[in-house]
Amino acid sequence: MPSSNPFRPALAKMQPYVPGEQPQGGKFIKLNTNENPYPAPAAVTDAITAAAAAGLQRYPDPTASSFRRQAAEVLGLPGPEWILAGNGSDEILTILVRAIVGEGQRLRLPYPSYILYRTLADIQGAVWEQTAFESDWKLPAAFGEGDEDLRLAFLPNPNSPSGTVLPPEEVLSLAERLPCPLVVDEAYADFADSHCLDLVRQSDQVFVTRTLSKSYALAGLRFGFVVAQPQLIAELQKIKDSYNCDTLSIAAATAAIASTDWLADNVAKIKATRSRMQDRLTELGFNVTPSQANFVWCQHPHKSHKELYEQLKRSQILVRYMNFPQWGDGLRISVGTDDQADACLLMLSQLL
Numbered sequence: 407m408p409s410s411n412p413f414r415p416a417l418a419k420m421q422p423y424v425p426g427e428q429p430q431g432g433k434f435i436k437l438n439t440n441e442n443p444y445p446a447p448a449a450v451t452d453a454i455t456a457a458a459a460a461g462l463q464r465y466p467d468p469t470a471s472s473f474r475r476q477a478a479e480v481l482g483l484p485g486p487e488w489i490l491a492g493n494g495s496d497e498i499l500t501i502l503v504r505a506i507v508g509e510g511q512r513l514r515l516p517y518p519s520y521i522l523y524r525t526l527a528d529i530q531g532a533v534w535e536q537t538a539f540e541s542d543w544k545l546p547a548a549f550g551e552g553d554e555d556l557r558l559a560f561l562p563n564p565n566s567p568s569g570t571v572l573p574p575e576e577v578l579s580l581a582e583r584l585p586c587p588l589v590v591d592e593a594y595a596d597f598a599d600s601h602c603l604d605l606v607r608q609s610d611q612v613f614v615t616r617t618l619s620k621s622y623a624l625a626g627l628r629f630g631f632v633v634a635q636p637q638l639i640a641e642l643q644k645i646k647d648s649y650n651c652d653t654l655s656i657a658a659a660t661a662a663i664a665s666t667d668w669l670a671d672n673v674a675k676i677k678a679t680r681s682r683m684q685d686r687l688t689e690l691g692f693n694v695t696p697s698q699a700n701f702v703w704c705q706h707p708h709k710s711h712k713e714l715y716e717q718l719k720r721s722q723i724l725v726r727y728m729n730f731p732q733w734g735d736g737l738r739i740s741v742g743t744d745d746q747a748d749a750c751l752l753m754l755s756q757l758l
């Protein structure tokens with residue numbers, strides 16, 4: 407950088423967040439970024455077509471009220487004022503960090519988990535600290551302890567890359583012990599046996615974030631939201647861009663969240679394939695962490711995970727190789743269609 411670097415010092419020090427590969431050419435079986443392998447409900451495309459036909463010359467509804475009304479009804483929330491919509495749940499996470507964590511203040515995350523929380527802290531000039539999961543993916547009690555300098559804690563639940571879940575009772579007691587709000591990132595909750603939405607009524611220290619990217623098969627749409635008590639949502643509202651969700655995505659998201667039968671059906675298919683993948687990976691000699699998400703974390707006792715990843719990639723199968731310093735590495739394989747899963751498992755059986 408030249409001596410006239412105009413950027414804030416926090417930027418010079420930080421590493422950029424690197425999302426999973428999105429190859430733009432070639433025919434990959436793509437099992438690396440936990441996308442849904444099935445197309446979204448037809449109602450979504452119909453809603454986009456209708457919204458586009460009505461014209462885009464006006465600004466969108468700044469608060470995505472049609473979506474929030476529909477979501478409140480589907481999720482059994484008291485009303486739309488409990489929801490803030492965003493341009494993907496990543497934007498929601500950004501809003502939360504900007505709203506709550508000041509420069510030099512601390513936020514906490516478990517390790518290994520979603521790396522983006524660290525990036526958001528870095529951008530803010532805040533300090534992140536990690537608490538390592540225990541070997542069975544339980545959280546040590548220390549995760550719930552801290553002083554007033556600790557401003558925010560993140561808990562992906564189900565966690566990535568493990569797919570493991572802390573039950574709501576444990577999450578509530580964690581929230582009660584922490585000196586700061588807790589963001590429960592439920593990107594994968596629709597694939598799990600439990601969720602923490604009810605906790606927001608019991609505690610003004612809990613924010614629950616959701617996304618349409620995974621269980622609603624809309625990663626390309628960019629739509630997520632946060633659920634919390636109305637007085638908290640009102641504060642977050644001040645931070646967001648005026649028009650953070652566009653007309654087409656609001657129409658699509660409203661149709662998606664109403665598609666409850668489609669969701670149940672899709673989740674059932676993903677869970678069935680997940681269970682087959684887990685069984686077969688175990689037969690192949692992997693240590694498989696039982697997953698409540700749409701991916702499987704597996705580690706082989708002898709083989710190099712990096713090499714397996716590279717060999718799979720050469721045969722046009724993309725999985726995620728993840729290496730967590732001081733912790734270990736492994737493969738995170740998204741649950742695809744049965745055919746995609748079979749192709750991946752067959753190739754792995756040949757490589758081992």
Ligand SMILES: *Cc1c(COP(=O)(O)O)cnc(C)c1O
Binds near residue numbers: 496628630
């Ligand atoms: C995928 C993912 C998100 C991001 O969701 P978007 O709505 O696509 O931004 C957030 N948190 C976790 C843990 C995720 O895996």
